[in-house]
Amino acid sequence: MALHDSRSEQLMIELQARDAWNQRDYVRSQELAERAASAAAASNDESSWWNATFLVSEALRKQGLMQESRDVAERLENHALTRTSNALSARVATLTSFALQGAGDLARAVVAARAAVQFAEVEPGQKSIRMEARNALIAALADSDQLEGAWQESLILAEMLSTEPTTQSTGLGYWAIGNVAFLLKHITEGVSYHQLAAKSLSPTNDLDLWARFNRGSAQFRLAAGVVEPETLECIERAELASSIVGGTERDRLELKLTRAQWLVLTGQFEAAIKQLTEIIDNKHLLASHVAAQAHFLQGQALAASTSNADALADLRLSEKLFLQSGADERATTARALIETIQQPQS
Missing domain, CATH: 1.25.40 (Serine Threonine Protein Phosphatase 5, Tetratricopeptide repeat)
Structure with a gap:
């Protein structure tokens, strides 16, 4: 009787966690999924523990907590259920790759995505897992130039x-x-x-x-x-x-960055700088290669409108952050613009 009641309560928490996820309340989804995982562990229900813990990692990533998401994914990666299933291994490696991309660790994101594709390819009848793994690999390769x-x-x-x-x-x-x-x-x-x-x-x-x-x-x-x-x-x-x-605030900043890029490319430099200042003030919320893009755009806008000295400072930081992220081609683009600005005017 007690076991039945415990299982019913666990199932109810799992459903509430999924409902919170569907409503994009990722904080509550994470909290409920953690409760579900604890209940599943107490009843030795490994499958339910795995699913709830995977949801915890996904909810953390949706909140922009990339390292925390990666830490939970690592626990899943080392779990016995994962090690005996190519499909579960592919899902965890895909989740890991997206978390690493979100943190700006692009080289490791590529490695994780390649592993996800390899696991998925040997698992028959799992097209959705195969497509998601390859999506992760494409995104990681593209982000790393x-x-x-x-x-x-x-x-x-x-x-x-x-x-x-x-x-x-x-x-x-x-x-x-x-x-x-x-x-x-x-x-x-x-x-x-x-x-x-x-x-x-x-x-x-x-x-x-x-x-x-x-x-x-x-x-x-x-x-x-x-x-x-x-x-x-x-x-x-x-x-x-x-x-x-x-x-999330991260989503808002990334959308503002897109608008700022439009403003730079259409020559509206003062408006772009106003947008970019707020983004750069909050760059700790962004992946390093995204923060690098904000500094790069700021450098472009400053060089075109006001101060070469300020522009160079932003562009040098942009180059550094792109290199740190593994986005070497974009770092080269920043370096080329720095050298252009530094050339003596004839």
């Missing part, structure tokens, strides 16, 4: 998606592929893949995801130098959706 490798992985993913029905998972895949295409300046392909993603991601089904997709699409369009009206429309859709669903 390994664009040709990211594109090769994108082509493999595109082949997988071509036989899949239209779902949120296929939308996420097309989104990732389009990102890489934009980074490689394959503008037509980038637009095409993001259009496919937009057909699979509905603001009605998940407004938060819709906001993040539009912000992400704008970011990669801007990285490719695409400043057409459709790019601004993506930013405005993201801002509108985010104003409705809320989100």
Whole structure:
């Protein structure tokens, strides 16, 4: 009787944790998942403990607590259930890669994502796990400026998606592929893949995801130098959706960074500097390569409008942070701009 009651209470807590997750209350989801994991451990229910602990790690990552998420994922990685299952190993390695990306540790993120893909490939009938693992690898390679490798992985993913029905998972895949295409300046392909993603991601089904997709699409369009009206429309859709669903302070800063990049590329330097000042003041909330981008944009805006000396300070810090993150090509871009500014004017 007592055991039955205990199991019923544990199941209720698990359901409440999932409900909080679905409502994007990640703090409460984490707290409830921790309670569920403790209850499962007390009753020696390893499977329930594993699922609850995985949710704890995901909820921590959604709060921007990347190291904490990675620490919990490491506990899962070393658990006996994980070690005996390729599917569970793939899920943990994927989670680890995303947490490492969020922390700006891009080299280790690539290693974790490659492991996730390897585990997923040998597990039959787990297409969603395979697609998510390859998504993580594409994102990690792209963030670390390994664009040709990211594109090769994108082509493999595109082949997988071509036989899949239209779902949120296929939308996420097309989104990732389009990102890489934009980074490689394959503008037509980038637009095409993001259009496919937009057909699979509905603001009605998940407004938060819709906001993040539009912000992400704008970011990669801007990285490719695409400043057409459709790019601004993506930013405005993201801002509108985010104003409705809320989100973390990290989300808000990253969206402001996208707007700031638009302002820099369209020559609105004073407005950009105003946006970037707040972002840089709170850069401890951002991954190091994202903070580096903020300093890089600030350097561009300052060089174009006010002070070369201040611009150089931002650009040097940008270069340092890009190198620290493993984003070597972007560090080279920052160095090139520094050298251009330092050249004597004829």
